[in-house]
Amino acid sequence: MSSLIAWLFFFYNFERLSPSIDLTGIAYLFVPIVAILIIIVPLGRRAPLLGVLLVSLVSFLALKILGSQEWASPLPLTIIEMGVIGVTVALARQVGSGLEEFEQVVAHITIGQSGRFSESFSSGQIEMYRELKRARHYERPVTMMAVGMSEGSIQVALDRMVQETQRAMMKQYVLSTIASTLCDELEDYNLITRHNDHFLVLLPEVKGDDVEAFVEQLQRAMQEQLGVNLQIGLASFPDDAVTFDGLVATAINRMGKKKFVELMGQILHFQEQGGSPE
Known part of the structure; x- marks a missing residue:
């Protein structure tokens, strides 16, 4: 990014090198636009460099032809402008590639492998409800388990903004690891869904x-791998609830969601005071 900024700074001061250098207004407008498009448009980052360069040069020449007065500039200056565009395209591609790699890293941290096997609760609850109806019809047991994490076990020592970002990324990474462990430990017929942060x-x-x-095995595994304490709540049919909503509510309440909300409030309060919760 610094190289691209330095290059653009040099470009906009290029005419000061010699009085004979008089770049066209189209060049001054086109160069930053093509740099921005290459960086923010995914196709510009992923397409072959030669193809992006060719499209950029053809587009620039087409604009010069449409602006007949601008086309009257000497051929050497047009060649210089095309060279400037070529360097800009190459530097913008480097920035775009770095940005794409960063996005991939963030996606891996925040999403991880959880999307491979855990559905969202809104889509998975239909199958869960169907399974509960089967259990009710055949008078068979079924258990709802809510799995979350203790926010107090995620400790970071950074400035407030960075701390909040790292805490959110760490939370998603831990949830991904929990999902992976659930998938490895549970049988295929068990239904796993993600509902908000649990x-x-x-x-x-x-x-x-x-x-x-x-439950003990899962808690021990998470403590050993990440040093994170899990909050787990269980609700069984028909002992604790006979409806699907009742099972969900009971499991979440037993998981300690109220305690979770109170703890987050304490953490934010201490952060505002400039301290840390004991």
């Missing part, structure tokens, strides 16, 4: 008491 897992043919061993 997961809802439906475990057919499982009573609440039977899942305690898995």
Whole structure:
């Protein structure tokens, strides 16, 4: 980015090198526009460099032809302008490639592998509800498990803005890791969905008491891998609730969502005071 900025600064002061250099207004307008388009338009970042350069030069020459007065500039100056466009395209492509790599890294951190196997709650609840109807019809047990994380276990020591950004990215990374662990540990017939900042897992043919061993294993794995404490709530049909909404609400309440909201309020309060929660 610094190289591109320095080059554009040099370009806009280029005429000071010699009184005979008189670049056209089209060049001064076209060069920054093509740089911005290459950086922000995905196609400009991914297309072959030679193709982008060719399109840029042809577009520039077409604009000069349309502006007949501008076309009257000497041929050497036109060649210089085309050279400037070529350098600008190359530098803008470097900036665009770096930006795309950064976006990929952020996507990997914030999304990770969770999209591979966990649905959103809005799309997955239909299948969950169908499974609950089956359990109710055949009088079989089913357990709803809500899985989240303790915000207090994510500690960062940066300035407030950077801290908030890193906290959000770390949260998404941890959720991705939790989803990966759930997928590895649970059978294919278990239903995993993501609901806001936690997961809802439906475990057919499982009573609440039977899942305690898995809960301990999951909590231990997350503590060892990331140092994060999980908050897990369980609700069983028909012992705790007989409706789908009842199972979801009970599991989330037992997961400690109220305590989670209170803790986040305390963290923000201490940050505003310039301190840190004990």
